[in-house]
Amino acid sequence: MKTTKKFNKALALFNANKLAEAGKALQKITSAERQNIDAWQLLGMTEARLGRFDRAANCFRTILSMIPGSADAHYYLGAALEAQYLYPEAIREYEATLKIQAANIKALYNLGNIYTAQGLLEKAEEYYRGALQYNPEYFEALNNLGGVLKTLSRFEPALHCFQKALIIRPGDTGVLTNLGNTYHLLEEYDQAEKYYREAISANGGMAEAYCGLSGVFYKQGRVDEALKLLADGRELLPDDDSIVASQATIYESAGRYDAAYSVLREVLNSDSGSADIAVAFAKIARHMKLENEAVELLEKCLKENISASERMRISFLLGKLYDGLKQYDKAYDRYYKANELKPYRLDRNRTVEKFDRLISVFNSDLLSSLGNSGNKSDKPVFVVGMPRSGTSLVEQILSSHPQVFGAGELMDVGMIIASMHGLPESGKDYPYCILDIRPEQLAEFSDRYKGKIDSLAPNAERVIDKMPGNFPHLGLIELMFPGARIIHCVRNQLDNCLSCYFTDFLGYHPYAYNQADLGFYYCQYLRLMKHWEEVIRLPVYTVEYENLVANQEEISREMVDFCGLDWDERCLQFHKTKRLVKTASYDQVRRPMYKSAIGRSEPYRDKMSALVNALEKCSQ
Numbered sequence: 001m002k003t004t005k006k007f008n009k010a011l012a013l014f015n016a017n018k019l020a021e022a023g024k025a026l027q028k029i030t031s032a033e034r035q036n037i038d039a040w041q042l043l044g045m046t047e048a049r050l051g052r053f054d055r056a057a058n059c060f061r062t063i064l065s066m067i068p069g070s071a072d073a074h075y076y077l078g079a080a081l082e083a084q085y086l087y088p089e090a091i092r093e094y095e096a097t098l099k100i101q102a103a104n105i106k107a108l109y110n111l112g113n114i115y116t117a118q119g120l121l122e123k124a125e126e127y128y129r130g131a132l133q134y135n136p137e138y139f140e141a142l143n144n145l146g147g148v149l150k151t152l153s154r155f156e157p158a159l160h161c162f163q164k165a166l167i168i169r170p171g172d173t174g175v176l177t178n179l180g181n182t183y184h185l186l187e188e189y190d191q192a193e194k195y196y197r198e199a200i201s202a203n204g205g206m207a208e209a210y211c212g213l214s215g216v217f218y219k220q221g222r223v224d225e226a227l228k229l230l231a232d233g234r235e236l237l238p239d240d241d242s243i244v245a246s247q248a249t250i251y252e253s254a255g256r257y258d259a260a261y262s263v264l265r266e267v268l269n270s271d272s273g274s275a276d277i278a279v280a281f282a283k284i285a286r287h288m289k290l291e292n293e294a295v296e297l298l299e300k301c302l303k304e305n306i307s308a309s310e311r312m313r314i315s316f317l318l319g320k321l322y323d324g325l326k327q328y329d330k331a332y333d334r335y336y337k338a339n340e341l342k343p344y345r346l347d348r349n350r351t352v353e354k355f356d357r358l359i360s361v362f363n364s365d366l367l368s369s370l371g372n373s374g375n376k377s378d379k380p381v382f383v384v385g386m387p388r389s390g391t392s393l394v395e396q397i398l399s400s401h402p403q404v405f406g407a408g409e410l411m412d413v414g415m416i417i418a419s420m421h422g423l424p425e426s427g428k429d430y431p432y433c434i435l436d437i438r439p440e441q442l443a444e445f446s447d448r449y450k451g452k453i454d455s456l457a458p459n460a461e462r463v464i465d466k467m468p469g470n471f472p473h474l475g476l477i478e479l480m481f482p483g484a485r486i487i488h489c490v491r492n493q494l495d496n497c498l499s500c501y502f503t504d505f506l507g508y509h510p511y512a513y514n515q516a517d518l519g520f521y522y523c524q525y526l527r528l529m530k531h532w533e534e535v536i537r538l539p540v541y542t543v544e545y546e547n548l549v550a551n552q553e554e555i556s557r558e559m560v561d562f563c564g565l566d567w568d569e570r571c572l573q574f575h576k577t578k579r580l581v582k583t584a585s586y587d588q589v590r591r592p593m594y595k596s597a598i599g600r601s602e603p604y605r606d607k608m609s610a611l612v613n614a615l616e617k618c619s620q
Contacts, residue, residue, distance in 0.1 A: 007039055014046055022046050037063055041072065048080055056080040071100040075107055087114050105131040109141050112148075119344030119510055121148050139168045143175055150182050151508050153411060154418050158182055173203040180212050186411065189216045207237055211246040218250050226250055241267060245276035249283070257287040268297070275301050275310040282317040286324060295321050312341035316504040323502070328603040335502050344510035346517040355472065355524050359531045361431040362475030367535060370479050373439035375446035378483035380453060381563055383466040384474070385489035386525060387509065388499035390545035393574075394489055395466040397556050398563065400570045400577040405457030409467040412452050416445045416480075417473065434476070446480040462563050471525065474532045485563060486538050488529070491545040493615050494601040494608065497522055501611070519614020526618050546598050 006029055013022035026043035029036055044059030060077035063070055078093030091114060097107040108131035115124035128145035131138055146161030159182055165175045176199035183192035196213035199206050210233035217226035227250060233243045244267055251260035261284055267277050278294075278301045285294035298314050298321070306314075315338035322331035381398070383391050399406030420430045420437075428436065453463040468489075470477065477484060490496075497519065500512045511521035533540070541562040548555045556571050570577070601608065 007036075007042075010039070011042060014042060019046050019050050023050065035066065037067065037070075041076070044076055044080070048076070048083070053080045053083040057084075069100060071097050071104065074100070075104060078107065079110065082110060082114060087118060090114060103134045105134050105138060105141075108134075109138065109144075112141065112144060116144065116148060117343055119342070120347065121152055121344075121508070122347065122350065124148050125152075137168055139165055142168070143178065146178060146182075150178070150185070153185075153414050153508065155182055155186055155411070155415060156418055171198075171202045173199045173206050173209070176202060177206065177209050177212065180209060184212055184216055186415075187219075189220055192216050207233065207240040207242045210237075210243055214246055214250065218253065223250065223254060241274040241276045245280040248280040252280070252284050257284045260284045261288055275304075275306050275314060279313055279317060282314075282321060285321065291321050291325055295325075308341050312338050313504060315341065316502075319502060326603075332604055332607050338504065339501060339513040342513040344508065344513060346511040346514070346521060348517070348520055351511070351521060351524055355528045357431055358472055358475065358528065361434055362531075362535065364535045366434070367475065367478055367537065370434075370437070370439065370442060371482055371537070373442040373446075374480040374482055375443065375450050376483050377450055377481060378485070378564065379450070379461070379463055380481050380484045381462050381464050381487060382470055382474075382477055382484060383464055383468075383487045383489060384471040385468050386471075386491075386496055386500065386522065387468045387505070387512075388503060389468065389489040389491040389496050390543065390548065391466045391468050391489045393545075393548070394487060394543055394559065395464045396574045396577060397571050398462070398464055398559060400574045401560060401563075401565060401568045402570070403461040403565055404464060404563070405453075405460035405462070406464045406466070407453060407456050410452070410465045411467070412449050413465075413467065413470050413473050413477065416449060417476070420445070431476075434479075442479055449480060461565065471532075472528060474536055474538070478536050478538050482538070484538055486536075486540040487559065487562070488540055488542045489545065490542060492598070492601070493522065493618075494605075494611070495597065495599065497611055497615070498601040498604060498608065499597070515608065515610035516614050519611045519617070522615060523618035549595055549598060 006025060010022050010025035010029065013019075013025060023043065023046045026039050026046060029039040030043055033039065040059050040063050044056045044063075047053070047056035047059060057077055057080040060073045060080065063073040064077065067073065074093045074096040078090045078097065081087075081090035081093060091111065094107040094111050094114075097104050101107070108127045112124045112127035112131065115121070115127060125145060125148050128141045128148065131141040132145070135141075142161045142165040146158045146165065149155070149158035149161065159179065162175050162179045162182065166172060166179070169175065176195050180192045180195035180199060183189070183195065186192075193213060193216055196209045196216065199209035200213070203209070210230060214226040214230050214233075217223070217229065227247060230243050230247045230250075233240075234247075237243060244263060248260040248263045251257070251263065260280070264277060264281050264284075268281060278297045281290075282294040282298055285291050295318065298318050301314050302311060302318075315334045319331045319335035319338060322328070322334060381404075383394050385391055395406045395408075398404045417430050420433050427433075453465070457463050462485075471488075474486060477486070491499075497515075500509070501515065501518055503512065505512060511517050539562070541559065543555065543559065553572060557567055560567055560571060605612075
């Protein structure tokens with residue numbers, strides 16, 4: 001049989017998905033004809049389809065040894081390397097592809113996926129947009145770009161991507177759920193409910209949509225509806241443990257630990273529980289005095305074939321459990337492995353450039369020239385600082401006052417900034433667009449924020465926005481609200497940074513998962529706060545966490561007075577205040593003031609040399 005006929009037969013086997021037979025036929029051809037490029041390429045594709053990516057890579061390397069300028073070979077080699085998580089090598093091959101074929105949208109898309117996996121989301125955005133430049137209807141690129149923008153809290157462009165993807169594929173459950181998730185984060189609960197319900201209807205039962213919608217109901221105080229929805233979902237999807245875990249999580253978040261344990265017990269006893277069940281059980285274990293049982297279950301899960309994200313979640317929880325059991329070596333080992341699995345890493349150059357731009361733009365002259373353009377209301381109180389510095393505690397104390405409403409971590413300042421990019425009169429990105437902003441535009445942005453907090457608490461004298469990440473935006477906040485107040489929360493540097501390192505943040509915190517990066521970012525935070533101290537005119541009250549714990553009534557009285565309010569004794573009983581806390585500190589603020597978080601870093605000091613060395617540079 002001639003080679004052409006043999007190749008055509010192998011191709012037919014490949015197209016019929018008879019991959020093992022195709023592979024054997026192609027190996028014979030390539031052994032007989034080492035220069036047969038078509039056979040090598042098809043063999044590489046066959047090996048990849050069989051999941052033998054190392055063999056596939058060798059086939060494409062063979063082609064490149066004969067034709068170094070083959071864009072296809074570079075692309076397919078990149079794909080084989082990506083499948084083996086060899087990201088640096090895969091990036092090199094995709095970049096080689098683009099040098100030959102700049103419009104190769106699959107290479108651009110795959111680079112976006114790799115940078116997403118590595119947590120380099122700005123780079124991922126660049127490549128997804130590159131693919132969409134050549135094909136604006138590229139569904140997968142639109143959906144993934146939307147996911148990146150959502151993670152970066154750039155919600156308006158994320159929604160635009162998802163809406164466009166939905167036009168291309170109406171009724172796609174993944175996109176509908178992404179829309180629900182985005183509106184959920186924006187706390188636009190009616191819209192979130194709409195899209196979650198569409199996802200449930202389109203799919204006939206999608207666990208993520210059930211869980212997302214139940215979360216919306218819970219945050220609206222519709223706890224019974226949330227639990228009923230999950231019960232309905234459990235009937236439709238009896239084998240999906242994520243729904244059971246969501247039921248337990250709602251009970252746990254409401255402080256109903258016995259009910260949470262009751263929901264989990266049946267699955268725990270069946271030996272069929274998943275990582276979701278183990279995680280839900282671990283969250284209630286301390287309250288049930290079942291820490292050792294939770295540790296045993298989580299360690300067992302780590303021995304199973306679970307995803308990297310599940311392994312990360314479990315490792316964070318094991319770290320917390322071992323820490324509570326005072327098994328500090330084991331705790332640190334699990335925390336370290338959890339942080340290594342986080343897909344985000346800090347881009348230090350971008351961080352410095354971002355803070356440099358803010359310092360350059362928001363100087364005394366600018367603040368003076370636009371100082372009377374915003375909304376004159378004294379209703380907003382912004383609580384800022386590093387995460388895990390005591391912001392939730394401060395908010396809980398103040399929110400116990402009858403004239404104060406705790407709004408939690410509002411995303412509205414960030415959304416206003418996102419909408420400022422490329423203002424028509426300027427065409428510049430934030431913060432440079434502020435240099436050209438008109439007073440009436442600034443007033444419009446201010447009124448938008450004021451309208452939001454008025455809708456949340458129309459009768460409150462003060463509304464607390466405790467988004468810690470608003471600290472870079474104090475210059476803009478002064479322009480928007482010259483009558484606002486700032487409470488700056490600080491804590492022992494090592495304790496604060498270690499607490500960040502030990503936290504499985506839900507949002508995008510790329511600085512938090514590497515000790516050296518964390519110390520570097522903390523120094524940049526101090527640098528920017530020093531600038532604000534020198535230029536802003538807003539009243540700023542600094543709360544030292546350790547001082548607040550040691551002198552609860554004195555500092556609480558000072559905070560209330562700073563807010564321009566009369567003292568109320570209920571602020572001392574903050575742990576009895578019934579309100580939803582949505583941050584990582586939701587459990588801590590239910591307890592009376594405690595001192596155990598002071599000196600948090602002491603048991604781990606010998607393991608923190610990278611962090612200590614980085615923090616020492618703050619004073620240099």
